[in-house]
Structure formats: structure tokens, C-alpha cells
Amino acid sequence: MTAIKAESRRPADETLGEALRSHGISRRGFLKFCATTASLMALPPAMIPVVASALEKARRPSVIWLSFQECTGCTESLTRSHATTIESLIFDHISLDYHHTLQAASGTAAEAAREAAMRDNHGQYLLIVDGSIPLGNPGYSTIAGVSNLDMLRETAEGAAGIIAIGTCAAYGGLPHAAPNPTGAVSVSEIITDKPIVNVPGCPPIPVVITGVLTHFLTFGTLPELDSIGRPMAFYGQNIHDRCYRRSFYDRGLFAETFDDEGARKGWCLYKLGCKGPVTYNACATTKWNNGTSFPIESGHPCLGCSEPDFWDMGGFYRTLSMPTGHFSTALGYGVAIGAAAGLASALLGRSERDKARSAHEKVSVDDLDKGGSS
Amino acid sequence: MNFTDATRSRVEISAEADLTHNVRPLLHEIRHALQQLSQTGETHVIDLRRIPMAPGEEARILELLGEGEIKATLTVLGRSTIIETAYAGVWIITHYNESDEILGRFIEITDAPAILKSQKEEIALAAAQLFKMLSADQPTKEETRNDSDQS
Numbered sequence: 260m261t262a263i264k265a266e267s268r269r270p271a272d273e274t275l276g277e278a279l280r281s282h283g284i285s286r287r288g289f290l291k292f293c294a295t296t297a298s299l300m301a302l303p304p305a306m307i308p309v310v311a312s313a314l315e316k317a318r319r320p321s322v323i324w325l326s327f328q329e330c331t332g333c334t335e336s337l338t339r340s341h342a343t344t345i346e347s348l349i350f351d352h353i354s355l356d357y358h359h360t361l362q363a364a365s366g367t368a369a370e371a372a373r374e375a376a377m378r379d380n381h382g383q384y385l386l387i388v389d390g391s392i393p394l395g396n397p398g399y400s401t402i403a404g405v406s407n408l409d410m411l412r413e414t415a416e417g418a419a420g421i422i423a424i425g426t427c428a429a430y431g432g433l434p435h436a437a438p439n440p441t442g443a444v445s446v447s448e449i450i451t452d453k454p455i456v457n458v459p460g461c462p463p464i465p466v467v468i469t470g471v472l473t474h475f476l477t478f479g480t481l482p483e484l485d486s487i488g489r490p491m492a493f494y495g496q497n498i499h500d501r502c503y504r505r506s507f508y509d510r511g512l513f514a515e516t517f518d519d520e521g522a523r524k525g526w527c528l529y530k531l532g533c534k535g536p537v538t539y540n541a542c543a544t545t546k547w548n549n550g551t552s553f554p555i556e557s558g559h560p561c562l563g564c565s566e567p568d569f570w571d572m573g574g575f576y577r578t579l580s581m582p583t584g585h586f587s588t589a590l591g592y593g594v595a596i597g598a599a600a601g602l603a604s605a606l607l608g609r610s611e612r613d614k615a616r617s618a619h620e621k622v623s624v625d626d627l628d629k630g631g632s633s
Numbered sequence: 634m635n636f637t638d639a640t641r642s643r644v645e646i647s648a649e650a651d652l653t654h655n656v657r658p659l660l661h662e663i664r665h666a667l668q669q670l671s672q673t674g675e676t677h678v679i680d681l682r683r684i685p686m687a688p689g690e691e692a693r694i695l696e697l698l699g700e701g702e703i704k705a706t707l708t709v710l711g712r713s714t715i716i717e718t719a720y721a722g723v724w725i726i727t728h729y730n731e732s733d734e735i736l737g738r739f740i741e742i743t744d745a746p747a748i749l750k751s752q753k754e755e756i757a758l759a760a761a762q763l764f765k766m767l768s769a770d771q772p773t774k775e776e777t778r779n780d781s782d783q784s
């Protein structure tokens with residue numbers, strides 16, 4: 260993420276094609292760049308020529324990144340996406356004008372940079388937000404004395420579009436978990452008059468973050484979204500449908516504990532609480548740590564971290580079909596057709612669900628000790 | 634199988650192993666694409682990043698495809714390897730970054746991957762550069778006369 264350095268700044272009217280040539284990148288290098296960029300954006304290889312012609316003409320957008328109630332995990336994830344020449348070329352090519360974790364400037368100078376970027380690129384800059392926004396008391400989270408709510412409203416006003424990175428910005432995330440002590444909400448619960456792309460995950464897969472940014476850089480538009488604002492290219496498929504353990508699920512072969520024969524043989528993790536059937540994300544194909552593996556491949560059930568209210572789905576190790584009522588929201592957002600067992604719990608009455616939810620609000624140390632069995 | 638990413642090949646499975654069975658369908662996809670290539674000349678690209686591979690499956694696919702006669706290395710934006718498999722017309726292209734981590738791996742079914750060929754724009758540029766170099770080296774009339782005086 261070198262774009263913040265002043266020396267990496269290039270003329271605003273320089274296209275990406277020109278920038279690559281001025282880096283001495285050959286035509287073959289450009290083809291490599293386009294092939295890996297199309298793959299990064301989850302576009303089919305047939306789209307490579309389209310990406311090439313769009314990238315050739317792409318101009319440098321201004322980006323303002325605001326961090327609210329968050330753990331910096333999303334920024335950590337992004338900056339650990341393979342530190343490549345290719346991705347740094349992309350990031351060199353956006354003008355990241357404000358990101359309080361990454362920028363060298365602080366205090367008044369940092370805020371002045373944000374205000375200047377907003378003024379100079381009014382109506383054209385891209386706003387990226389990570390973290391939820393507390394509505395309970397403005398003092399819960401402030402930057403330079405400005406409440407998160409005010410800063411979001413002020414910065415969103417002149418933005419061309421907003422990307423909500425991480426489950427906190429997209430759906431409230433961990434701060435929003437019951438009993439939501441700060442009154443945390445998502446970006447889309449405050450800003451309703453701008454295009455918003457949700458890139459959830461706790462954190463999101465690094466190449467999914469860069470893929471969405473690259474889409475905006477390449478085509479100057481925001482990608483196609485699903486019903487809860489997520490890019491279809493990365494969140495269009497269900498983990499369960501793409502899971503390599505699916506053949507065991509279909510045959511009813513399940514690991515019952517983390518160290519039984521089924522676990523050793525790599526059987527399905529459904530009974531250990533896997534939320535794959537109600538989770539939409541790219542983990543099963545894109546994977547983590549530069550394509551090494553993903554939680555299910557490492558023997559751990561999916562937590563469903565890209566779904567709204569995943570913290571309140573009734574326990575990470577609780578089987579989806581167990582009627583706790585805590586995954587009511589997730590069911591509302593879409594259940595895998597194959598998860599017939601999970602459907603039974605959709606029949607739970609609202610009052611029962613509410614009872615279960617409120618019963619869960621007071622958490623003692625004992626409860627935490629019980630871990631998955633709670 | 635020296636072009637296989639070590640991290641992906643650490644868990645070895647056989648093609649018959651009871652996992653997702655990506656190996657056989659992918660080889661069929663390649664076979665169909667090869668038939669198409671030989672009959673109509675139509676090329677095909679498979680992005681291996683888009684397929685939900687079980688541990689060891691990618692390594693198994695690469696192993697079954699084997700290595701053919703051509704191995705080329707491109708050195709731009711990190712290394713890229715372009716390898717024709719034991720099956721003519723089936724190429725494995727792997728792009729690495731400068732830390733030698735894999736950025737993407739594609740199976741191309743084609744007579745020659747586009748990235749291997751000299752690029753049109755650069756061929757034109759090369760001709761101009763060569764002409765410029767030769768013109769700069771051209772001895773002046775004065776130099777030619779002096780040379781012949783001395784001999």
C-alpha cells in the first residue's frame with residue numbers, strides 16, 4: 260500500500276497503461292497483469308481482453324478510507340494480500356488520500372488531507388469504511404474529536420460510492436452482537452442515498468478486497484451485487500455447494516468430534532457446527548494465505564463470518580439444525596437448498612426466537628468457559 | 634513435478650481418493666477443449682483459482698498432465714513459467730510475484746499461449762530501434778575516407 264507515499268504520486272490524468280509503460284513494463288508484462296487481474300476480480304478468462312482494454316485507459320481515483328469501531332483486522336488482511344508487484348501497481352494507481360492507520364500524517368495534517376481530497380474530488384472519490392458506527396453515545400468512538408456518525412455523513416456526502424469492508428461496516432459485525440452495548444449499526448443503516456458495496460468477512464479475504472477495488476479502478480463502476488449488497492463475483496456461491504467435503508455430507512459421513520475417525524478422514528464438519536450451508540463467500544475457491552487452504556480444509560467448521568449477525572447464530576459449534584433460533588437472521592438472508600435439516604428451524608416462532616435471543620444476552624465467565632456447548 | 638507449489642502438494646491424494654473428484658472432470662474438460670482446438674482451432678483457458686480444489690488435487694492434475702518438450706520462463710513482474718504438458722496443445726501457465734508466490738495458474742488449450750509469442754506492438758518497436766542503432770553506427774563519409782587513406 261505505497262500509494263500514501265508522496266513520491267509515488269503520479270499525474271492524475273495518467274492512465275494505468277501509461278503508468279505501466281513508464282514503469283518499463285513490457286506488453287507481455289501487461290498481459291500477465293491483465294490475466295492475474297481478471298482472475299483477481301473473479302472474471303472468466305474470456306474477459307481478459309476486455310480487462311486489458313479497460314485497464315489501458317483506467318484513470319487514478321481518489322480513495323478515502325475511514326475506520327470506525329473495528330479491530331484493524333480488515334486493514335491487516337488487506338496489507339497481507341500477497342505483497343506483489345502487481346497489486347502494488349494497482350495500489351500505486353489509486354490515490355489513497357486518507358487512511359489513519361497507514362498514513363504518515365497525523366492530527367490536523369491528516370484531517371486536512373481528508374478535507375482536501377473531499378473538496379478536490381467532490382462527487383468522484385471512493386469512500387471505504389471499515390468498522391461499525393455507534394449510535395448509542397457519540398463518545399464511544401471518535402476521530403480527531405469528530406463522532407463516527409458525523410464523519411461518515413460528512414465524507415459520504417461527496418462520494419461516488421461507498422465500499423463497506425468487513426462484517427462490522429457491512430452489517431454491524433461483532434460490535435452489533437447481542438446485547439449491542441454501543442448501539443452499533445452498519446454503513447447502509449445510515450447512508451441511504453449512495454451506492455454501497457458490502458464486502459463482509461471477519462476479515463474479508465484479501466484478494467476479495469483488492470478484487471472489488473480493482474473492479475472500480477478498471478471499469479469505473481461498482482460490481483453486480485446480491486440482495487444484501489455483496490458482489491456476486493465473490494459472494495454468489497455458497498460455501499457448502501463449493502466445499503470439497505460435500506460428498507461426505509451427501510453420504511451422511513460426519514466428524515462428531517475434532518479427533519475422531521471422521522475428523523481424521525476429512526469428513527463433513529456439519530455436526531461440529533459448520534455454517535457453510537448458510538454462508539456465501541469465496542473461501543472454498545480463493546482460499547486464504549495465498550491460496551494455501553481455508554478453515555474447513557484445516558479441519559475447523561465455517562463460522563459464517565460473511566453473514567449478518569454471525570456472532571448470534573447460537574454458538575460456533577452448535578449444529579445448524581439445532582433449534583436455538585439464533586440464526587433467524589441468517590435464514591432470512593438465504594439458506595442453502597441442500598441444508599434440509601436447517602430448514603426445520605425456520606419454523607420456529609418469532610416469540611421463541613426472541614426468548615432465546617434475550618436469554619443469551621447475559622454472558623458470564625462460566626458461559627464463556629463452556630465454549631461451544633453453550 | 635518441479636513446477637508444483639510446495640504448499641499445495643504437501644497432502645498427497647490419489648486420483649481415486651474419495652474427495653471432490655475434481656481431477657477426472659477437469660481432465661475431461663481439457664479433452665473436450667483439445668478436440669475443439671483440433672477441429673475448429675478454438676482455444677480455451679481454465680483458471681485454476683476458480684475451482685474448489687481439495688488438498689492435493691491440483692498437484693495430482695499437474696502430475697497426470699506431465700511435462701512435454703517446452704519449458705519457458707518469463708521474467709517480468711516476477712517470474713512466470715509456461716510449460717507444455719505431455720499432451721500437445723495443453724499448456725500450464727503459472728504467474729509468480731517477486732517473492733515467488735503463486736499469483737495465478739491457468740491451463741491453456743492452444744497451439745501457443747499468447748504470452749509466449751513476440752508481441753505485435755513490440756515487434757514494430759524493435760524494428761525501429763534496430764534501425765536507429767544501425768543509423769547511429771553508420772560511419773560518416775569523412776571517417777570512410779580517412780580509413781581508406783590509412784590502408
Ligand code: SF4
Nearest residue numbers: 499502527528533535
Ligand atoms: S457442512 Fe460444512 S464441511 Fe460439510 S460439506 Fe457443508 S460446508 Fe463443507
